[in-house]
Amino acid sequence: MGKICRRCLLSDISKEQYEALIVEGLKALPPEDLVDGYSCSKRLEICRECEKLNEGTCLACGCFVEIRAALKKGRCPYNKW
Numbered sequence: 267m268g269k270i271c272r273r274c275l276l277s278d279i280s281k282e283q284y285e286a287l288i289v290e291g292l293k294a295l296p297p298e299d300l301v302d303g304y305s306c307s308k309r310l311e312i313c314r315e316c317e318k319l320n321e322g323t324c325l326a327c328g329c330f331v332e333i334r335a336a337l338k339k340g341r342c343p344y345n346k347w
């Protein structure tokens with residue numbers, strides 16, 4: 267059995283799933299609902315260090331963090347960003 271990285275984003279785990287779920291999901295959203303790339307990556311840096319990150323999802327809310335971090339209305343349930 268392969269080792270599972272719990273502190274990884276989906277983009278680190280499966281490029282195919284990342285494309286299908288995250289990239290396609292974000293394309294379906296209005297651009298005005300999204301933060302800029304720099305703000306999104308700063309949020310994801312915090313998620314990477316968080317004990318709640320589990321294979322690209324947040325254990326506190328169940329979302330894909332790469333979607334939540336890209337949304338202007340996205341909030342960390344623990345107010346880390």
Ligand code: SF4
Pocket residue numbers: 312313314316317318319323324325326327331341342343344345346347
């Ligand atoms: S959204 Fe918040 S609680 Fe969830 S993984 Fe990111 S920093 Fe952790």
